[in-house]
Amino acid sequence: RKEVEQDPGPFNVPEGATVAFNCTYSNSASQSFFWYRQDCRKEPKLLMSVYSSGNEDGRFTAQLNRASQYISLLIRDSKLSDSATYLCVVTESTDSWGKLQFGAGTQVVVTP
């Protein structure tokens, strides 16, 4: 079983709509959680960290559910520029240095 699992999509979203997707992780002791965005043929870039209380950054909202071991990302009022692959990232629990485990990504396609 993979440590971090994501629905690969694609999620086809009309411009202006809301899209949400989850990521599950297997290691209950994971401490840090992130969402990264990766555009085609580019490097991943940090979108936001995910905190226990949930957090919001503009149109993006991230939630953490430790009991069920998943994190979620919600994008409101989708823009064409939101089209990308979204990577779910968690720390390995046994590594105090914080080596990260990456999911394979969820592709989002925003259409006009």
Added chain:
Amino acid sequence: DGGITQSPKYLFRKEGQNVTLSCEQNLNHDAMYWYRQDPGQGLRLIYYSQIVNDFQKGDIAEGYSVSREKKESFPLTVTSAQKNPTAFYLCASSIKGARHGYTFGSGTRLTVV
């Protein structure tokens, strides 16, 4: 501005050749990482280093080698033993604990010709 620089952006390798990918950071990060990404797939860890003069194998280290002689630099050599080296190679760095995640370089696209 602080950042992480990878070079070259594109690299072509002949069969049987060794090639070295450069990765330099001026973020004063302790840890550095090399990942490989194949089309439509996720990142796979090749090697990582948490401190100068020390490094560990990741999940797919066979056919690769690294060195960490300076904190700022973590070059990756793709040897002739790597049978399928065509991929997108990403270097990353982080502070200890990675509580702010990783910072990535812009990547090197390696193609075998």
